[in-house]
Amino acid sequence: MTFYAKSETKETIREHTDRLLYNLELLKTSYGHKLVHFDERMWELLHLAVEYHDVGKANTVFQNKIRHAIRENIFETDCDVDVPHNYLSVGMIPFSSLNLTKEESRLLIHAVGYHHERDKLPDKEMIRHVFETDIKNQLNKISEHMKLPMTEKLSYRFVDRLLKRYTIHDGEQFWKYVLLKGILHRLDHAASAHIPVEMDIHKSVGLSVNRYMERQGFKKNELQQFAEANQKKNVIAIAQTGMGKTEAALLWIGDDKAFFTLPLRVSINAIYERIREKMKYDAVGLLHSTSVHYLAEKGEENWEVVKQQSQQLSMKLLMTTIDQILKFPFYYRGFEKELATMANAKIVIDEIQAYDPKIAAMLIKALEMIHQVGGQFMIMTATLPTLYLDELKKRNIIAETDHAFGEFIDVRQHRHRIQLHCREITDGIKDMITFAQTSQVLVIVNTVRRAIELYKELSENEQNISVYLLHSQFTQEDRQRLERRIKEFNDNKEKGIWITTQLVEASIDIDFDYLFTEMSTLDSLFQRLGRCYRKRILNSEKCNVHIFTENISGIPNVYNEHLVNESIKLLQPYHGQILDERAKVEMVKQLYERKRLIGTTFLQEFEAALDMFDNLDPYGMNKKEAQQKLRDIQNIQVMPRRIYDQIVDMFDTYTACRNFKERLRLRMEIEGKTVSVNRFVAEKYVSERLPKPFDYIYIIDVQYDFDREQLRGKGILLDTPLSTFY
Template sequence: MTFYAKSEGKETIREHTDRLLHNLNLLKNAYGYKFMLMDEQMWKLLEIAVQYHDVGKANTVFQNKIRQAIRESMLETDIETNVPHNYLSVGCIPLKQLDLTKEEERLLIHAVGYHHEREQLPEKEMIRNVLENDIKKQLPQLSEHMRLPMTEKFSYRFIDRLLNRYTYHDGEEFWKYVMIKGLLHRLDHAASAHIDVERDVEKSIYINVNEYMKKQGFHKNDLQQFAERHSDKHVIAIAQTGMGKTEAALLWIQDDKAFFTLPLRVSINAIYDRIKEKMGYDAVGLLHSTSVHYLVDKEENWEELKQQSEHFAKKLLLTTIDQILKFPFYYKGFEKELAAMANAKVVIDEIQAYEPRIAAMLIKSLEMIHHVGGKFMIMTATLPTLYLEELKQRNVINDDEIAIGEFIDTSVHRHRICLRSECIEETMGEVLDLGETSQVLVIVNTVRKAMSLYDKFLDCDTQAPVYLLHSQFTQEDRQLLEKRIKQFNENNERGIWITTQLVEASIDIDFDYLFTEMSTLDSLFQRFGRCYRKRALDHDSCNIHIFTENISGIPRIYNEHLVNESIRLLEQYNYQIVDERTKVEMVKQLYDRERLKGTSFLKEFEDALYMFDNLDPYGMDKREAQQKLRDIQNIQVITRKIYDQIEHLFEQYKKEKEWKKRLKLRMEIEKKTVSVQRYVAEKYVSERLPKPFDHIYIAEVEYDFNREQLKGKGILLDKPSSNFS
């Protein structure tokens, strides 16, 4: 008799299992020696789990579902109960014949029993009914189909054992379970997608980055040599902007599988292009919430790339932390992501860019990666002391296993600061004068303040062109503005750009003067990096002006205590050069635990760590974990006027059958949306769009932008459209 596993391609259980075995051999041959927790007995257990994981699909209810889908005749049965096949599979394993210890049996039972995480918990009577009255009759044929021995007599103790789930209180056995179950997930998901679990195993980014540097005439600097020398350890590298941190990380990765994370999608896309096009390394994948939009425009084989990236099959994956490092939430199925780290290296770029709760999750995830045998590298311009201390306390880093280095060039002075106890609006005349002969960047903390300032500048009589850039333009208009600011900078045009913290890390620009509202030091020093970024200061004037009165964005964006402490630390450098060493030292002082006592920053960080240390495993699903990481305070809106202009695209989408064309239409629609804060936009929202666009809301407000002149303010959340009452 034929037992089907999937309707697609009429794939049998044996054929599907063989795909997993192929992937198991591929994984073991490629990286087996890298898995610290996988000895020969563990590989044997994993192989048994693979062999038996889907045998429960032989139940007649499941077979009839597939037969109906592939239009084959139905099988006769009295059974109507639908019991998840993963529980039935466990019942068929001939445990007595396998000569396993009690703990090995438990590992096997749980890996197979939970290789699908179900809402429906194992229920003894339902499982007994299906095994005794259905599967029992099929056992001889099933055994023949699978070429495997099946149990001779059903025992139901496994159900009670399944209900006693593993937790971190099980000590070392918990981590073994993470490996067996996580690798089974990886093998199963890759087999179902009909792809290899690992690709391009023989390709080495190390070779490509060396050739690229040689071709460019680059010599490895101290940071890059340090990373290369310590490729067998965890690494923490504190290095200023422009030190070649990306190359350093790639040299540290050597020939290993790796995950490279950055906070901003636009930065990830830029590194993807650089690695693929300039370094000629094609074993690289891309994974973030809009990566498919990017790949569709760039790659002919984007579908294949998307799939390989989603299943972590690529040798090097560029990604965001919400895609791969959320396992401290212990959501159902977290083991897949964590097991993928066990033979790999993980790069965390700019850890200081994350808010305290996310930083706590990263600290916990590094602890867990260390436990399963993975390696990590933290690359950052400034490292809060608090984070380093926490890693030490958790025994994640000790002298034998970690290399910590600071790479700071104090020979080139770029920034002389002027602290001004006035609000930024009071210096418009000064900015306008400078804008007629120089490139002036103005950074404020909120979009509202940026718009208000832009209006005031437009009212002035000046020859200097004034532009505005913030996050509340439509996606397509924001791309135009980001392209324009780079072009403006490269062409050495004269004028003024008013922006928000959007430009802190994602846009590579080098202006003559920076006028900025005060923020916390780590954020402020990122802003410094947009002024005299690639050159030494060649005059005695202050090129950085910092305004400390009437600061916007407190306390909603920046912690008031940290901003005030930042001002105190900066005061001693007024009218002086602030070099790279000084910046690093000041951030260390700012984020010292003593200085943070009593602050909401420290409370958020410690509360989040306490939560991760005491979470009940399997209490949430993957989507919930992802939501906790993303900024769920923001919603996507489309203004009524823009919606009316593109309503035909929604109609086309409904009618379109070919999914590639549907994807392109979806991307076209998404480009017209703006991400705004829920509490600001809610009062102007008139309706929510139907599925699959139910994440988009129609806002009855105006939108201001001239695409020819690249001028305008974006979405006007304080200006309702005329038909809104």
């Protein structure tokens, strides 16, 4: 008799199970040696879990659903209850003949019973009903189909054991369960997607980097040599901008499977492209909230394959954001898959200081969990807050024997001489215009509102200086146009002024002659300095960085006032002086010492988040809820009314379209016309949602200002409702 597992492919349960077994052997032979907590007995338990994980699908209610979908005759049955197959599978395992310890039985029960996470907990009476009215009579047929022994005596005590879930209080057994269940998830998902659980096992990104550097005639610097020499250790590397940190991280990864995380999608896209095109390494995937759009837009012919392999974490190297793979400290239902993947991989966390204190706390907890399952990590950053380093030591995440720490700072090359102005940034307009007549001037402020104010004033200059504005409140497609334009402007050495927000701190590779900036916290400020004289040495007595310290925008909503004030104090001795790279690193260390942070909201948020993660009950939320907690859920996607009116026919075209790739193109075009804005600021202007499936996008009745020919404008104007213009 045939028992189906999938309707899409008419795949039988046995065929699907064999796919898992193939992937199990692939994982074991490729990375089994990396799974330090997986002994031979654990591999045997995993094999059993694979063999029995889907046998519950043989129940007639499930089979009839598939047979209806594939238009085959359905079976008659006295069973009228639909119970999730994963619970039923446990009841068919012949525990009495498997010679398992009590704890091994529990591991197997829970791995199989929860290989799908359900909102509905197992109900003993419903399970009993299905077994007595249906499965009991089919056990021999199921055994024959699966070529496996089935239970000879029906017992429902396993339901009581299922209801008592593992928690972190189970100690070592909890981590065994995480690995067993997490790997089963991986095998199952890869088999269902018909892809290998691990791709390109023998391809080495370290080898590709070495060949790339040889072709370019580059010699490895101290940082890169340090990273390559410490491939078997956890690494913390503090290095200034321009030291080749990306190459260093890839050399540390070497032959291993790895995940490379950065705070900004733009930066991730750029490094992904560089690895593929310049380093000629094709075993790299891309995974973030808009990665499909990026891949399709770039003309990646196999974007669907890259997407699927990336989502299944099969790629040898995956460029990604932390919300995709490091949210397991929330212990959401199904978290084990991502965490178990870390057990045979390395992870790079680039620029940890760029995250807010709550996210940084989650990252530290994630590193603790990765350390627990035997994974490796590298923290690579220009500046590392002392608070974070102290917490890593306190939790024994880093120890003398298994980690390497290095600082790589070139104090011989000076790039910045700073001038502090006890005025607000608008008082610098005259100097901005003067410098812009012969140079490239970058202006960075803390809020979109302040950026627009400056743009209005500077645009009216009598010298006819070119002035551009770039911030987050343009539509996605217009923002991309502006990001391309600022690079082009910089590369062509055009003269003029660009006004921006902290958007450019780490996401855009530019090198301006002068920087005028509002004060922020030191870590953010030093990122801004990296956009001025980024690739040059300063051989002048003239200050190329001007910092304004009065009437600063964005306090306290963007930057903590206490930290900004402390940052100003630390900068004072450098007024009119060279600010070298060593001084930057030391100042950030001082700024984020615990004693300096006592009483601040920064420290309170950091400690409260750590305490929450340390005391979370597993399985309290689902994956989507964890993702929302990580992302800025105060923001919503909006489309200005004027733009909606121009493309209203596109929604009917999308609905009528049956071609998948054309639908994707239309969807990308529609989403490209949206802006992410603060929910509370925008809600009074929001009028309605877009039609499904775009009902997560709101129409907003405010002015949108942008000239696509001139690439000039102010973006979405949340304080200017449309009625003002009618």
